[in-house]
Amino acid sequence: MSNPSTGDSSGDSIENLSQENRHFPPSPAFAAQANAKSDLYAHAEKDRLAFWEEQARELTWDKSWETVLEWNSPYAKWFVGGKINASVNALDRHVAAGRGDRVAFHFEGEPGDTRTITYAQMLADVSKAAHALTQIGIKAGDRVAIYMPMIPEAAVAMLACARIGAVHSVVFGGFSADALLSRIQDADAKLVITADGGFRKGAAFALKPAVDEALKGKHNVEKVLVVKRTGQETAWNSDRDIWWHELVDSQSSEHTPEFFDSEHPLFILYTSGTTAKPKGIFHTTGGYLTQAAYTHRVVFDIKPEKDVYWCTADVGWITGHSYVVYGPLINGATQVMYEGTPDTPHKGRMFEIVAKYGVTILYTAPTLIRTWMKWGDEFPKAHKLSSLRLLGSVGEPINPEAWMWYREVIGANNCPIVDTWWQTETGAIMISPLPGVTSTKPGSAMKAIPGISAVVVDDNANPVPNGHGGFLILDKPWPSMLRGVWGEDERYKETYWSRFKGIYFAGDGAKLDDEGAIWLMGRVDDVMNVSGHRISTTEVESALVSHEAVAEAAVVGAADEMTGQGIVAFVILRGGIPHAGGEELVKELRAHVTKEIGAIARPRQIMVVAELPKTRSGKIMRRLLKDVAENRAVGDATTLADPNVMKLISEGLNSSKDED
Numbered sequence: 043m044s045n046p047s048t049g050d051s052s053g054d055s056i057e058n059l060s061q062e063n064r065h066f067p068p069s070p071a072f073a074a075q076a077n078a079k080s081d082l083y084a085h086a087e088k089d090r091l092a093f094w095e096e097q098a099r100e101l102t103w104d105k106s107w108e109t110v111l112e113w114n115s116p117y118a119k120w121f122v123g124g125k126i127n128a129s130v131n132a133l134d135r136h137v138a139a140g141r142g143d144r145v146a147f148h149f150e151g152e153p154g155d156t157r158t159i160t161y162a163q164m165l166a167d168v169s170k171a172a173h174a175l176t177q178i179g180i181k182a183g184d185r186v187a188i189y190m191p192m193i194p195e196a197a198v199a200m201l202a203c204a205r206i207g208a209v210h211s212v213v214f215g216g217f218s219a220d221a222l223l224s225r226i227q228d229a230d231a232k233l234v235i236t237a238d239g240g241f242r243k244g245a246a247f248a249l250k251p252a253v254d255e256a257l258k259g260k261h262n263v264e265k266v267l268v269v270k271r272t273g274q275e276t277a278w279n280s281d282r283d284i285w286w287h288e289l290v291d292s293q294s295s296e297h298t299p300e301f302f303d304s305e306h307p308l309f310i311l312y313t314s315g316t317t318a319k320p321k322g323i324f325h326t327t328g329g330y331l332t333q334a335a336y337t338h339r340v341v342f343d344i345k346p347e348k349d350v351y352w353c354t355a356d357v358g359w360i361t362g363h364s365y366v367v368y369g370p371l372i373n374g375a376t377q378v379m380y381e382g383t384p385d386t387p388h389k390g391r392m393f394e395i396v397a398k399y400g401v402t403i404l405y406t407a408p409t410l411i412r413t414w415m416k417w418g419d420e421f422p423k424a425h426k427l428s429s430l431r432l433l434g435s436v437g438e439p440i441n442p443e444a445w446m447w448y449r450e451v452i453g454a455n456n457c458p459i460v461d462t463w464w465q466t467e468t469g470a471i472m473i474s475p476l477p478g479v480t481s482t483k484p485g486s487a488m489k490a491i492p493g494i495s496a497v498v499v500d501d502n503a504n505p506v507p508n509g510h511g512g513f514l515i516l517d518k519p520w521p522s523m524l525r526g527v528w529g530e531d532e533r534y535k536e537t538y539w540s541r542f543k544g545i546y547f548a549g550d551g552a553k554l555d556d557e558g559a560i561w562l563m564g565r566v567d568d569v570m571n572v573s574g575h576r577i578s579t580t581e582v583e584s585a586l587v588s589h590e591a592v593a594e595a596a597v598v599g600a601a602d603e604m605t606g607q608g609i610v611a612f613v614i615l616r617g618g619i620p621h622a623g624g625e626e627l628v629k630e631l632r633a634h635v636t637k638e639i640g641a642i643a644r645p646r647q648i649m650v651v652a653e654l655p656k657t658r659s660g661k662i663m664r665r666l667l668k669d670v671a672e673n674r675a676v677g678d679a680t681t682l683a684d685p686n687v688m689k690l691i692s693e694g695l696n697s698s699k700d701e702d
Contacts, residue, residue, distance in 0.1 A: 062442055067481040068458050076478020078340035086492035093493050094521055097336040102135045104301035116539040118519040120329030125301040128308060128327055129205035132371035133165040145376045148399050149194050152241035152382025159194055169297035171202035174290045178265050180233055182207025187231040189213045189222055191240025192381045195269045196357045197367050199235045207302050211310040214358030217640040219255035225312050226261050228322050237269040238276045244386050246272040304328030310528050311360055313466040322528030323466050329521030333470040338369030341460050341474050342403050343432055352378040353405040360466040361436055389417045393425035405434035409573040409605050411444045419451050432477055434460045437574025438606045439562040442484035463487040463562050469522030472496060473560055486559045494520055498552045503542045511553030516546040570599030570607045577643050585638035589631055591615055596654050596662045600671035608646035610671040612654060624650055651691055
């Protein structure tokens with residue numbers, strides 16, 4: 043059965059092109075012990091605000107709130123008047139309750155080095171780092187950029203910022219110096235926390251040089267704090283750079299936290315938008331922590347005293363914020379953190395880690411599941427995976443074949459699968475099965491979780507009936523919702539609240555099957571989903587056009603068996619640039635995009651064309667380019683200024699593949 047296809051999103055709905063009738067109810071044994079029971083939906087529905095108050099009371103507050111919700115569309119304030127500290131909720135309260143010896147992280151470095159870090163050790167490390175930040179002049183409200191490999195110090199840095207009220211802005215370690223600089227500038231960061239490098243694919247890679255390169259630009263960064271991870275040779279600016287161990291290790295491990303307003307900004311996280319400039323999505327404290335902890339508890343059925351939980355996401359993405367750092371630590375979970383790649387030193391590395399630590403809950407992305415499928419069943423079957431009791435999927439819709447393989451080969455037909463839909467903007471899971479309640483269908487995220495309202499609507503915001511598709515909207519405020527785009531209020535309103543007046547439009551298409559289950563259909567705008575990462579076509583086009591040889595570029599996301607979508611680019615060269623040496627130029631352009639944005643945005647294919655398909659008004663018809671890139675018959679080209687252009691492009695593309 044094929045993955046539900048997006049079809050045509052014009053008119054009042056998205057086509058409903060596929061059926062999936064297999065059902066997998068939870069086992070009676072799982073249902074009996076589950077954290078969430080079936081009555082949770084009705085309980086939340088009866089009084090939504092009282093329900094969210096109950097969830098907020100699971101946290102530790104220095105001062106309770108006066109008002110649950112102040113809603114003035116599109117602006118929400120949750121738990122107004124309450125005072126809270128994220129770090130206290132993640133660490134101090136567990137230590138105070140006598141759980142300081144519980145393991146917070148089993149860290150596995152790619153080279154095989156390991157560290158076991160308890161809650162008491164995490165609290166000591168975060169306290170020392172908080173003192174260090176204060177010593178170098180960081181105050182509440184200051185922004186701190188964090189550019190790190192996947193090591194425990196990344197989580198320590200985030201929690202140390204939260205402890206003193208500084209706002210962290212984590213930038214994925216795979217991003218280029220240019221991408222890092224734009225995020226430093228937009229947030230006006232005062233400090234960068236980084237590392238000399240990390241380990242990936244069996245070798246050390248450097249991070250510090252990208253920071254040095256970024257800081258040649260205009261900025262207000264005063265200091266750079268550097269964790270020594272690899273010990274590689276590192277260029278040094280003695281006026282600016284400080285070794286983490288030299289500043290942090292000597293600090294006191296006792297730190298008195300300050301409590302902040304529920305609406306105090308906790309972090310900024312940049313996401314690709316439909317324009318070239320990334321959007322600084324910012325989240326505040328009380329509501330975000332409430333929903334991150336609640337969803338982690340009910341969706342993953344976490345039993346902190348016995349589970350070993352592993353979310354494979356990097357902290358540079360929202361999944362790493364909500365389901366590695368904040369949600370699991372607030373719930374007192376024991377986690378695995380792995381630094382490296384899934385195939386180093388062999389393709390069974392991740393299964394080896396599951397067996398080694400007795401992982402019970404695994405949360406990963408469809409792109410990795412498809413990679414495992416490609417490598418073959420022998421790798422998971424060579425390791426004892428019987429500790430697993432629940433599997434999760436995040437980042438993009440999972441196709442039913444991959445869902446079934448995940449269930450059968452990784453889960454031994456014994457683990458409920460929670461296929462979760464949410465976004466950087468939503469802050470926490472919005473649509474997902476409840477593992478002890480929901481009879482799941484392969485490939486469907488099923489329904490909104492208790493406390494959340496998600497509706498599939500047509501062009502006029504009318505709910506579509508079962509069996510039809512449309513636009514996914516969120517029509518009631520939720521605690522972990524974004525509070526805005528950093529410094530760009532108009533952009534916040536225009537991007538999220540203008541398509542349907544006063545209603546949040548997620549940018550995703552969805553359909554309801556005949557039983558009312560929600561199937562996500564991917565982006566309806568021009569954001570591509572590559573390995574679960576949302577990348578703007580405009581951003582990649584801008585990077586290509588910034589190369590001296592390129593006059594114009596059009597980029598589309600084409601279906602890709604491994605990554606969900608692959609980036610296919612069509613470029614017109616500047617006058618006077620010869621077409622000869624095309625292969626070399628294509629290599630150069632792919633490297634150029636990598637430098638400008640990062641390896642994740644490198645096009646799978648680039649085709650040099652004489653013309654792009656444009657309407658008579660000059661608008662590029664990306665839909666036709668997508669048809670070609672996905673080897674489909676080209677759709678309606680009647681509005682093209684030059685109908686012959688598509689024939690030339692189709693012929694050229696088949697001879698232009700340049701894949702890694």
